[in-house]
Amino acid sequence: MKILVCISKTPDTTAKIAFTDNNSKFAEAGVQFIVNPYDEWYALVRALELKESGAATAVTLINVGGADNDPIIRKALAIGGDDAIRVNATEGDSFYVASQIAAVAKEGGYDLVFTGKETIDYNNSSIGGMVAELLDLPYISLATKLEADGSNLTVTREIEGGEEVDTLSAPAVISCQKGMAEQRIPNMKGIMSARTKPLTVKDPVETEVLTSIVAFELPPAKAGVKLVSADEPEELVRLLHEEAKVI
Amino acid sequence: MVLIFADQSEGQIKKQAYEAISYGAKIAEALGTTAEALVLGTVDHASEALAALGKYGASKVHHASDAGFDAFDAQVYTAAIADAVAASGADVVVFSHTTTGKAVAPRLSARLKAGLAAGAVGLPDTSNGFVVKKSVFSGKAFAQVGIQTAIKIISLNPNAFGVKLKEGSAEIAALDLKPIAGKVTVKEVNKVKGTVPLSEAELVISGGRGLKGPENWFLVEDLANEIGAATACSRAVADAHWRPHHEHVGQTGGAVAPNLYFAIAISGAIQHLAGVNRSKTIVVINKDPEAPFFKAADYGIVGDAFEVMPKIVEAVKKMKAEG
Ligand SMILES: Cc1cc2nc3c(=O)[nH]c(=O)nc-3n(C[C@H](O)[C@H](O)[C@H](O)COP(=O)(O)OP(=O)(O)OC[C@H]3O[C@@H](n4cnc5c(N)ncnc54)[C@H](O)[C@@H]3O)c2cc1C
Ligand SMILES: Nc1ncnc2c1ncn2[C@@H]1O[C@H](COP(=O)(O)O)[C@@H](O)[C@H]1O
Numbered sequence: 033m034k035i036l037v038c039i040s041k042t043p044d045t046t047a048k049i050a051f052t053d054n055n056s057k058f059a060e061a062g063v064q065f066i067v068n069p070y071d072e073w074y075a076l077v078r079a080l081e082l083k084e085s086g087a088a089t090a091v092t093l094i095n096v097g098g099a100d101n102d103p104i105i106r107k108a109l110a111i112g113g114d115d116a117i118r119v120n121a122t123e124g125d126s127f128y129v130a131s132q133i134a135a136v137a138k139e140g141g142y143d144l145v146f147t148g149k150e151t152i153d154y155n156n157s158s159i160g161g162m163v164a165e166l167l168d169l170p171y172i173s174l175a176t177k178l179e180a181d182g183s184n185l186t187v188t189r190e191i192e193g194g195e196e197v198d199t200l201s202a203p204a205v206i207s208c209q210k211g212m213a214e215q216r217i218p219n220m221k222g223i224m225s226a227r228t229k230p231l232t233v234k235d236p237v238e239t240e241v242l243t244s245i246v247a248f249e250l251p252p253a254k255a256g257v258k259l260v261s262a263d264e265p266e267e268l269v270r271l272l273h274e275e276a277k278v279i
Numbered sequence: 280m281v282l283i284f285a286d287q288s289e290g291q292i293k294k295q296a297y298e299a300i301s302y303g304a305k306i307a308e309a310l311g312t313t314a315e316a317l318v319l320g321t322v323d324h325a326s327e328a329l330a331a332l333g334k335y336g337a338s339k340v341h342h343a344s345d346a347g348f349d350a351f352d353a354q355v356y357t358a359a360i361a362d363a364v365a366a367s368g369a370d371v372v373v374f375s376h377t378t379t380g381k382a383v384a385p386r387l388s389a390r391l392k393a394g395l396a397a398g399a400v401g402l403p404d405t406s407n408g409f410v411v412k413k414s415v416f417s418g419k420a421f422a423q424v425g426i427q428t429a430i431k432i433i434s435l436n437p438n439a440f441g442v443k444l445k446e447g448s449a450e451i452a453a454l455d456l457k458p459i460a461g462k463v464t465v466k467e468v469n470k471v472k473g474t475v476p477l478s479e480a481e482l483v484i485s486g487g488r489g490l491k492g493p494e495n496w497f498l499v500e501d502l503a504n505e506i507g508a509a510t511a512c513s514r515a516v517a518d519a520h521w522r523p524h525h526e527h528v529g530q531t532g533g534a535v536a537p538n539l540y541f542a543i544a545i546s547g548a549i550q551h552l553a554g555v556n557r558s559k560t561i562v563v564i565n566k567d568p569e570a571p572f573f574k575a576a577d578y579g580i581v582g583d584a585f586e587v588m589p590k591i592v593e594a595v596k597k598m599k600a601e602g
């Protein structure tokens with residue numbers, strides 16, 4: 033089985049969220065970028081484990097983005113993976129990105145496509161489902177566990193208030209979240225070998241975009257906390273009941 | 280026409296579907312059209328349960344009752360919903376951004392080449408195009424997403440709009456749809472019994488590492504039981520195996536948007552806030568006045584949770600007794 037792991041670049045979880053150009057762009061100045069945690073910790077590591085156990089034969093990383101994404105791709109390669117593909121495109125909505133991934137997945141004949149649950153910047157949780165539909169493949173979203181026996185898969189996914197266990201056969205698309213694997217810290221050998229792993233740059237296929245971001249906005253600032261003395265818990269209960277009306 | 284996918288599970292319409300219908304009805308009102316619901320699979324007491332969707336603003340409910348829809352397969356659902364969209368001539372399709380919505384809405388978007396606003400938090404603005412506000416950066420900002428296609432798909436963040444009750448009863452229209460052959464077999468469905476699922480909870484009581492060990496969770500549970508809340512925890516707590524992982528909220532855990540998020544002995548790290556900052560009211564109990572969580576809170580007590588929490592539970596009991 034060949035696995036294609038979708039890797040995206042996101043601002044660090046502690047990055048300051050601000051916008052420029054008349055609130056049309058995320059302010060990147062001074063922001064540190066990371067591999068989207070869901071992609072790195074869960075999708076990539078589970079793919080690597082499947083290769084280590086012999087269930088998978090190859091793990092390829094894919095990113096749709098500009099050349100400034102290469103350091104992030106190398107960071108992911110330092111954790112593992114045989115090679116990477118970057119589709120050279122800087123603009124485009126979820127459908128555009130998904131179309132690029134679907135084209136590569138089809139051409140390369142991958143048996144499994146792994147994505148993260150969502151990117152921590154745009155929180156769409158959309159790419160996996162779109163790729164699956166474009167390839168006419170089954171899709172298990174928000175997976176917390178995956179076992180492979182040959183091409184037979186047993187996948188556990190989150191549902192409201194619990195979980196569901198599904199069986200299916202590869203090829204399939206899976207979106208991954210906590211539970212799938214444990215985060216790995218890259219070691220020196222990984223970092224060194226990542227530098228020389230093949231990173232192929234491809235031109236995008238022609239695709240339409242269906243949506244565009246018109247503007248960003250920040251939520252209104254909180255009014256500030258109302259502190260109640262530790263000796264007056266009745267007052268807190270009263271405020272929650274009469275003022276906030278939540279209990 | 281605005282078509283709302285009303286998701287059911289084990290024969291019951293899901294709670295989030297009522298909110299999605301309320302939201303879709305409001306959109307229909309603004310567009311001068313009707314709001315109609317789509318239900319797939321077997322529904323208990325179907326004639327009453329489906330007619331009741333009228334109370335949220337659906338004038339009609341399209342019901343494809345084939346039992347082949349009872350087990351979920353995103354591919355099968357998508358094909359059916361696409362057929363229903365075509366048959367009904369819907370130009371806006373609404374989902375709830377739940378586990379089902381997240382699996383199906385993007386597939387439908389790719390299938391119909393219809394733009395999707397995923398995780399919407401507001402009504403579309405149609406004064407100049409069709410623009411939907413959605414949550415981004417894990418609740419730390421919003422984006423206005425313009426949808427450029429003829430058919431528009433929106434998945435609404437749970438608890439972002441609220442359920443709006445109206446008068447009325449929906450007309451039920453049987454929809455003759457057969458499921459396509461699916462490739463996924465559902466083997467088991469395991470729901471946490473007896474507790475409010477975190478993602479659906481309106482009240483959430485959450486504990487952090489400051490509670491020192493799982494044996495002290497009565498400090499969280501007593502209040503939760505008293506007010507009928509779900510329980511949650513920080514990642515530090517789940518990582519220490521004091522609490523199950525499904526209770527972990529934050530950037531890498533679940534995201535919640537309840538009316539009340541009550542945080543006990545949680546520092547309020549930015550990654551934790553990312554999962555809870557869409558809550559309507561945040562209460563923080565922490566012994567450290569400098570804890571970052573106070574900056575995100577609406578109400579707070581600086582104090583020792585071991586002393587404060589039992590008193591709060593007593594105060595709630597007293598309030599309930601007094602009515
Ligand atoms: C990439 C990344 C992703 C992450 N994702 C998440 C996530 O999804 N969710 C998450 O929660 N964390 C996440 N974290 C971890 C996060 O940074 C914090 O480490 C974690 O939230 C801390 O948990 P805590 O507040 O329970 O514990 P601590 O930070 O140890 O805080 C304990 C708090 O309890 C208070 N306290 C102690 N004793 C008492 C007492 N007797 N009474 C009252 N208060 C008391 C202390 O003052 C302190 O504020 C992530 C981190 C990274 C780097
Ligand atoms: N530009 C991209 N290149 C490659 N994979 C991506 C890209 N954007 C998103 N993904 C993948 O799709 C998942 C879901 O992203 P989203 O639908 O944008 O929330 C991410 O966790 C990644 O695995």
